[in-house]
Amino acid sequence: MSQEQSKLSSKELKELKKKEKAARRQAQKEASGITPEQQQKNLEQKLQETKKTSQTPTNLKKQLNQTLIKNEKKVPHLFGHLETREQRNASSPTISNLVHPSILTLTLKYSNYKIVGSNSRLKNMLLAFKQVIEDYKTPESTTLSRHLTNHLSHQIEYLKTGRPLSVSMGNAIRWLKQEISHISIDINELKAKEILCSKIDDFVKEKIELSDRLIVENASKHISNGSTILTYGHSQVLEELFKYCVLEQDKTFNLIIVDSRPLFEGKKLFRNLVDSDVTNSIRIQYALLNSLNSTLLEDVDVVFLGAHAMLSNGRLYSRVGTALIAMMSHTRNIPVLTCCESIKFSDKVQLDSVTTNELADSEDLINNFNIPPQKKSFALEQFIKQEKGEESINDSPLANWKDLPNLNILNILYDLTPPEYIKKVVTELGSLPPSSVPVILREYKNT
Amino acid sequence: MTSKQIITPEIHSLIDPVISNLKRHQLIEDKDVALTIAKLLMKVISVSKWSNPQELIEIIRKVGLIIHKSYPRKIIPGNIVRRVLFIIREETIEEEDNINSNFPMMSSMFSLLTTNKRKEDQIQVAKPKEKTSDLRSIIAQGIRELIDEISNVNEGIENMIADLIHDNEVLLTPTPNSDSVLHFLIKAKTKRNFTVLVTENYPNDIEKSHYFVKKLAEHKIETILIPDSTSYAVMSRVGKVIIGTNAVFANGGCLSNSGVSQVVECAKEHKTPVFAVAGLYKLSPLYPFTKDDLIEVGNSGKVLNYDDYKLIENVQVVTNTLEDYIPPDLIDIFITNIGGFASTFIYxxxxxxxxxxDNKLD
Structure with missing residues (x-):
């Protein structure tokens, strides 16, 4: 008998214990016969106790869960599988004592769209990681190569609460963890940290900056003097491409910037172009997605699209609206090109935009019509809510949309463009058709 | 006769307020425009002095031209004027037929070869003056029927619901400003359960879209508001697309809000059926030969705010199109108050x- 019990796995044992505990508690409660009023009192007492207790990680987590009160999940049933911001926040480990301050600021910047775009998110993350590594001290009785990965995982967990990781960030993290595990235990800590930091620098230089340079040089062949280019939203590479064409190749061309709600990233591209003083050579036309039909009537020579990721089945995963532009250009026989660094290649396969996507805040679509969402931190929002109570300041018809059980607002961030709409993918490894993405992935893995 | 003589000051005093309302875009709802024009024409007919139907037709045509010139891109006023002309002509033909029964049918090819001049002469000869007051009341009755038709347009459209939507269907509508679509969906709820996706139609109709979804949700219809950019992403889940129209042309193409054409194209790409909802009064006998002329352009400040001086200074073109032309092959069925038709049958x-x-008013 005793042998049989010992055979039980640790998981089963845990479950058994849990059950026993629950049963005991139930019995206790029944025995003492607590009235509802007493229960209330007990609850208040407990609440005060928790306030008194020190802020251990687990307690913090509990508190956060309590502040959530009711989980107002308002996601349409078709999209119920996508994670909302509230859910992300609730599931996050609020171990702020373990999280590096640079990660805290970065998370905040992610969540209020101060840093958007796959490239700049990746770059800023790696820079933050560098700081984390610099400030890191290996605890006694562990080694750096083992403990640092664990430490980084905590940072990444926290980072995810701002926004889910992008594909390129995932790739970079995988690389970094591998690099850490490669560091031998014999090297002293200071030296190891130095090695890692320089490796991160090299990675940024190689995978982002030099890659972009190559892509820009490659893609600039498609922009000739006097041609009309259409682009959607903001992409770091494309911005550099347009600047390069003017500043280094002395070209003049027409640029149609198509933009959409709620992020208005096209305005960001526009502003950056104005700031770098290239608007004398680029005739800029600004249009919203809705007037695309009449915009495309003008002779557009080529469409350049940015990318968030290229999936292994050749589909382009990018800012929502990209597929629409690619489709319309395709039917009008306008070539569609996309510029994408190989760090954004993913071995995932996906068939439509609904199955995997990032759900942004629905509120972003209601509150401000003409400006990108100005988000406050979650804690501040909670605070404002408590202070103001139920009175709401805005008078838009949907101010209280959450009270209407049948109303949902869907704000997804990405969509999937099928490979047949895309003529060419420009990468630092050369230009290729979308069908060749898995080939590149295989080569990449083998090296 | 010159136009000055035809359009008396009394008629002018009737037309002017309507024209200025049109010019100022104070009449926005298509239905209101149609009703206003129909009522205006009724008043014009009762006020104006005419001794025979041909003179009346001349007056109405002139009035129609003035209204058309005040807002050339609006198709509906022209439609109503032509409908009224149709009523008058029908009546006169009947009268003619009584007198000259072997007169050829107008709609036949044969009439293309005859001139109107001779007909005019015949009518003038045939018409004794006492008949005009009789004709006046007959025409007034015809216009009253037209007004009834326009005001009850939604009921006619609603009758087709049960044939078009199945249970638990997902619909998408890119025209949140359409009153007909709203009525259609609310009525459909009484018979079916379904989900409606509504695009925002930023920047021109965004507030209307908020009212639209609120109305739908209050009628217990499962409603999802989506930004315009999301239409491709969700199209694979959509069963049918329902669009409202601003005008339908004889070739089966139609004018609708800006942004509709991309949604419809997207539906075509996914082989999703597209329904266009249109009252009969939106059907126009014109053909959309010059598409660029049809599309109205609105306030570009809504697209790029004038506050943003840095961008405004450097931008060359900002356009805010209010409408989109949708070619006939992208629409599967037109639902009108007299039934559903394929776009190829609209003519x-x-x-x-x-x-x-009457296709040409001048």
């Missing part, structure tokens, strides 16, 4: 309601 319906000789 026949147009022939039933308009006279070819």
């Amino acid at each position: 026949r319906i147009v022939l039933d309601n308009y006279k070819v000789e």
Whole structure:
């Protein structure tokens, strides 16, 4: 008998214990016969106790869960599988004592769209990681190569609460963890940290900056003097491409910037172009997605699209609206090109935009019509809510949309463009058709 | 006769307020425009002095031209004027037929070869003056029927619901400003359960879209508001697309809000059926030969705010198109108050309601 019990796995044992505990508690409660009023009192007492207790990680987590009160999940049933911001926040480990301050600021910047775009998110993350590594001290009785990965995982967990990781960030993290595990235990800590930091620098230089340079040089062949280019939203590479064409190749061309709600990233591209003083050579036309039909009537020579990721089945995963532009250009026989660094290649396969996507805040679509969402931190929002109570300041018809059980607002961030709409993918490894993405992935893995 | 003589000051005093309302875009709802024009024409007919139908037709045509010139991109006023002309002509033909029964049918090819001049002469000869007051009341009755038709347009459309939507269907509508679509969906709820996706139509109709979804949700319809950019992403889940229209042309193409054409194209790409909802009064006998002329352009400040001086200074073109032309092959069925028709059949319906000789008003 005793042998049989010992055979039980640790998981089963845990479950058994849990059950026993629950049963005991139930019995206790029944025995003492607590009235509802007493229960209330007990609850208040407990609440005060928790306030008194020190802020251990687990307690913090509990508190956060309590502040959530009711989980107002308002996601349409078709999209119920996508994670909302509230859910992300609730599931996050609020171990702020373990999280590096640079990660805290970065998370905040992610969540209020101060840093958007796959490239700049990746770059800023790696820079933050560098700081984390610099400030890191290996605890006694562990080694750096083992403990640092664990430490980084905590940072990444926290980072995810701002926004889910992008594909390129995932790739970079995988690389970094591998690099850490490669560091031998014999090297002293200071030296190891130095090695890692320089490796991160090299990675940024190689995978982002030099890659972009190559892509820009490659893609600039498609922009000739006097041609009309259409682009959607903001992409770091494309911005550099347009600047390069003017500043280094002395070209003049027409640029149609198509933009959409709620992020208005096209305005960001526009502003950056104005700031770098290239608007004398680029005739800029600004249009919203809705007037695309009449915009495309003008002779557009080529469409350049940015990318968030290229999936292994050749589909382009990018800012929502990209597929629409690619489709319309395709039917009008306008070539569609996309510029994408190989760090954004993913071995995932996906068939439509609904199955995997990032759900942004629905509120972003209601509150401000003409400006990108100005988000406050979650804690501040909670605070404002408590202070103001139920009175709401805005008078838009949907101010209280959450009270209407049948109303949902869907704000997804990405969509999937099928490979047949895309003529060419420009990468630092050369230009290729979308069908060749898995080939590149295989080569990449083998090296 | 010159236009000055035809359009008396009394008629002018009737037309002017309507024209200025149109010019100032104070009449926005298509239905209101149609009703206003119909009522205006009724008043014009009762006020104006005419001794025979041909003179009346001349007056109405002139009035129609003035209204058309005040807002050339609005198709509906022209439609109503032509509908009224149709009523007048129908009545006169009947009268003619009584007198000269072997007169050829107007709609036949044969009439293309005859001139209107001779007909005019005949009518003038045939018409004794006492008959005008009789004709006046007959025409007034015809216009009253037209007004009834326009005001009850939604009921006619609603009757087709049960045939078009199945249970638990997902619909998408890119025209949140359409009153007909709203009525259609609310009525459909009484018979079916379904989900509606509504695009925002930023920047021109965004507030209307918020009211639209609120109305739908209050009627217990599962409603999802989506930004315009999301239409491709969700199209694979959509069963049918329902669009409202601003005008339907004889070739089966139609004008609708800006942004609709991309949604419809997207539906075509996914082989999703597209329904266009249109009252009969939106059908126009014209053909959309010059598409660029049809599309109205609105306030570009809504697209790029004038506050943003840095961008405004450097931008060359900002356009805010208010409408989109949708070619006939992208629409599967037009739902009108007299039934559903394929887009290829619209020209026949147009022939039933308009006279070819009124296609050009000037």
